[in-house]
Amino acid sequence: MRIALFVTCLADTMFPQAAKATVQLLERLGHEVVFPPGQTCCGQMHINTGYQKDALPLVKRHVKTFLPYDVVVAPSGSCVGSVRHQHAMVASAAGDERLASRAAAVAERTYELSELLIDVLKVEDVGAYFPHRVTYHPTCHSLRVLRVGDKPMRLLRNVRGIDLVELPAAEQCCGFGGTFALKNADTSAAMLADKMGHVLDTGASVCTAGDSSCLMHVGGGLSRLKSGVRTLHLAEILAATP
Numbered sequence: 001m002r003i004a005l006f007v008t009c010l011a012d013t014m015f016p017q018a019a020k021a022t023v024q025l026l027e028r029l030g031h032e033v034v035f036p037p038g039q040t041c042c043g044q045m046h047i048n049t050g051y052q053k054d055a056l057p058l059v060k061r062h063v064k065t066f067l068p069y070d071v072v073v074a075p076s077g078s079c080v081g082s083v084r085h086q087h088a089m090v091a092s093a094a095g096d097e098r099l100a101s102r103a104a105a106v107a108e109r110t111y112e113l114s115e116l117l118i119d120v121l122k123v124e125d126v127g128a129y130f131p132h133r134v135t136y137h138p139t140c141h142s143l144r145v146l147r148v149g150d151k152p153m154r155l156l157r158n159v160r161g162i163d164l165v166e167l168p169a170a171e172q173c174c175g176f177g178g179t180f181a182l183k184n185a186d187t188s189a190a191m192l193a194d195k196m197g198h199v200l201d202t203g204a205s206v207c208t209a210g211d212s213s214c215l216m217h218v219g220g221g222l223s224r225l226k227s228g229v230r231t232l233h234l235a236e237i238l239a240a241t242p
Contacts, residue, residue, distance in 0.1 A: 001031045001032070001071060001121070002031070002032045002034060002069070002070070002071070003026055003031050003032065003033050003034070003069075003071045003072070003073055003116070004033075004034055004035075004036055004066055004069035004071065004072045004073070005019065005022065005023060005033050005034065005035050005036075005072075005073060005074070006039060006042075006066065006072050006073065006074040006079065006080075006083075006110065007019045007035065007039065007074070007075075008042070008074055008075065008076045008079045008212075009041045009042075010076070010212045010213055010216070011075055011076065011212055014212070014216070015212040015215075015216070015233065017233070017236060018075045018212050018233035018235050018236060019075055019235075021075075021233065021235040021236040021238070021239035022073065022075045022113060022235045022239075024239045025126060025235060025238050025239040026073070028126075028127065028239070028241075029121065029123065029126060031121075034069075036065045036066060036069070038061065038064065038065040039061075039062065039065045039066070040058060040061055040062075041058055042058060042059075042062050042079050042082050042083055042087075043055035043056075043058035043059050043062070043082065043086075043087075043090070044078060044079055044081075044082035044086065044178075045178065045179070046058065047082065047086050047090060048178055048179065049178075049179055052090050052093055052094075053094070055090055056090055056091070056094050056096075059087045059090050059091060059099070059103060060099060062083070062087065062103075062106070063087070063099060063102045063103050063106050066106050066110070067102055067105065067106055069109070070109055071109055071111070071116070071120065072106070072109055072110040072111065073110075073111050073112075073113060073116045074110065074111075074112065074113070075112075075113050075210070075212070075233060075234075075235050076112070076210070076211055076212065076213075077112045077139050077141040077142030077143075077145070077146050077148065077210045077211050078139070078141035078142075078145075078178075078211055078213060080110055080111065080112045080115075080141075080146060081141040081142075081145035081146055083103075083106065083107050083110045084107040084110060084145075084146070085107075085145060087103035087104075087106070087107060088100045088101075088103040088104045088107065090103075091103050112142060112146055112148060112210060113210060113234065113235055113238075114142075114148050114151040114152045114155055114210060114234065115146065115148055115151060117151075117155060117238075118151045118154065118155070119151075124154050124155060124158050125158035126155065126158070126159075126238050127241065128158075128159040128160065128237060128238045128239065128240050128241065129159065129160040129161050129240060129241050129242045130159050130160075130161055130162050130237045130240045131160075131161030131162070132161075132162065132163065132205050132206050133162075133163040133165060133202075133203060133204045133205050133206070134156065134162055134163065134164055134165070134204055134205075134206045134207075134208055134237065135164075135165050135166070135167045135199060135202040135204040135206070135207055135208070136152055136153055136156060136164070136167060136170070136207075136208050136209065136234075137167055137170065137174065137195070137199070137207055137208070137209040137214065137215075137218065138152070138170055138171060138209070139174070139209050139210060139211040139213075139214045140173050140177070140214075141211065142209075142210050142211065143171060148210070152210055152234055155234070155238060156208070156234075156237065159237060159238070159240075162237075165202045165203070165204055166202070167198055167199065167202060167207075168198040168201055168202070169194070169198050170198075172191070172194065172195065172198075173191055173195075174191060174192060174195040174214050174217055174218050175187070175188040175189065175190070175191025175192040175194075175195065175217065176188065176192075176213055176214050176216070176217035176218075178213070181217065188217075192217060192218065192221045193221075195218060195221075196218065196221050196222055196225065196227075199218065199222065199229060200227060200229065204229065205228070205229060205230070206229070206230055206231070206232050206237075207219075207222070207229060207230075207231050207232075208231070208232050208233065208234050208236075208237055209231075209233070209234065210233070210234045212233055215231040215232070215233060216231075218231055219231035
């Protein structure tokens with residue numbers, strides 16, 4: 001299968017290892033991964049902060065870039081959530097129904113990594129090996145917007161050598177929420193403290209998730225505590241081999 005990689009801003013600028021691991025994993029499973037060079041920001045940040053008119057050119061570019069591909073994957077629940085639930089809305093609000101229709105078509109074929117693996121490629125055991133104690137944080141967008149359910153956990157349970165432990169109060173937000181962490185810093189920090197406490201309670205050496213943004217938030221806090229717990233994107237664990 002030929003799959004287009006929607007790399008996302010955060011992976012491109014700060015966490016390229018998540019995108020590289022996504023490519024490595026899919027190629028190991030026998031699929032061709034292409035990188036459409038015209039891609040830019042999907043506009044999620046603008047939309048979430050009320051700047052829909054400023055997001056419209058980004059939506060147009062995203063649709064133009066990814067419309068030719070039958071399958072699109074991104075290592076980000078939040079960005080896939082924006083494509084799936086916001087792009088057509090932005091186009092319709094601007095009175096461009098043709099763009100809205102095309103945006104909906106792109107949205108239908110855009111998947112978060114665990115969705116692609118289980119729902120499209122029909123694989124749960126990707127041949128990974130990761131001999132560490134790991135806990136999984138289900139990010140808000142993957143859990144509540146995309147509703148990926150237990151797909152990431154099903155993939156992790158098939159990783160050889162892993163010691164997978166349940167995260168207490170897993171469904172609680174980590175406190176990042178994009179600009180929420182900036183506008184409501186005290187509340188965000190309190191939510192982060194709760195999340196870090198739960199991570200540390202598991203005794204895990206690695207906390208994983210499907211969004212680099214949440215991992216950045218949690219990982220930053222754990223680093224400041226000098227906890228010794230590291231954060232890794234789900235793709236990096238699934239791409240790991242002996």
